[in-house]
Amino acid sequence: MHSTTSPTVTGRLTLREATGADLDGVLALLAEAAAWLNRRGVRQWPAAGFPAGRVAPLIEEGVLYLLETGHGGDGPVATIALDGHADPEFWAAGDDPGSALYVHKLAVARAHAGRGLGEALLDWAGLRVLARGRRWLRLDCAKDNPGLQDYYRDRRFAHVRTVDLPHRASGALFQRPGGTRCRLSGAPLPFADHRGVPVPGHV
Template sequence: MRVREGRDGDVPVVLSMFDSAVAWLAAQGRTGQWGERPFTGDDRRTRQVADWLAGGGMRIAERDGQAAGCVVVGAAHDYVTPATEPELYVQALVTDRRHAGHGVGRTLLDWAAGEARARGVDLLRVDCYAGDDERLVAFYEGCGFTRAAPFTVGTWPGMLLHRRLTAA
């Protein structure tokens, strides 16, 4: 698997990744995270992904020559408690369901940790949906993150997590 920078043409690819994740979650009755509507065709979601690309922090994991997942790093979201030290923040992470079970998400999080180290930063943070059975929180914990603080945005339950790194 290789991780490359986001590039022109990736916005519809990333929207499609989210579509596959939303459909999979909705099929399980798990609509609390991202709802049940596809991201493709939603102007707000399209702008969001385009902004991620323009911001320079988007990376795409490719598996067997196909886009398999996306991570976006940058500044923390405004709805979480600010860090008290320099950090790199995982703003988004998604895996195309066609590539589920092949370590795509873990590979992208490892890339983010390496990027943080390269920047001389010892803290990598992420937030995620913490509703239902908290399987997503458990995924991040399995990738070396530790729960920092629960939060809510409206009625959406979230968990802020962090991962300590050793800077290069």
């Protein structure tokens, strides 16, 4: 799901809001990522992927985004959901939930792994945090997988705490300030919005 090299992307990529017609492609991408994670013992997501009922509402709300090639015929290259919905089982009132945006469903197609797309999408999300007048970019990830947690630490996320609930595989909470953290200051993101405009902080 996540790349581990510095961002080096060739070819034209575009970021756009997902529509209902994209549901099958998103489900396939998430299923691929979930299977890859589970083969490595990371039980962050259901092994068979998510049911449509878990993803369709994100599309309907307009908070799920797709990264795709310019011709767009090969399905999504990556996906990310970004919203202001703090999971109440994880984020308490003392965390000031309204001060953050929250990352969900971040996945990169295996054929495009190692190109830095995960890092770039996290930086895009960080710019969205600033554009919305928020302070933090937050996420939760598998509580029993130190490798996945180290991935986010390496992307300058700080571990807030781990919430250990028996019915949740996730629970390791991370945050970092809004803005870019993975790329050099001022460096353009390796994709444009659907109108072909380089993405400065919003779609």
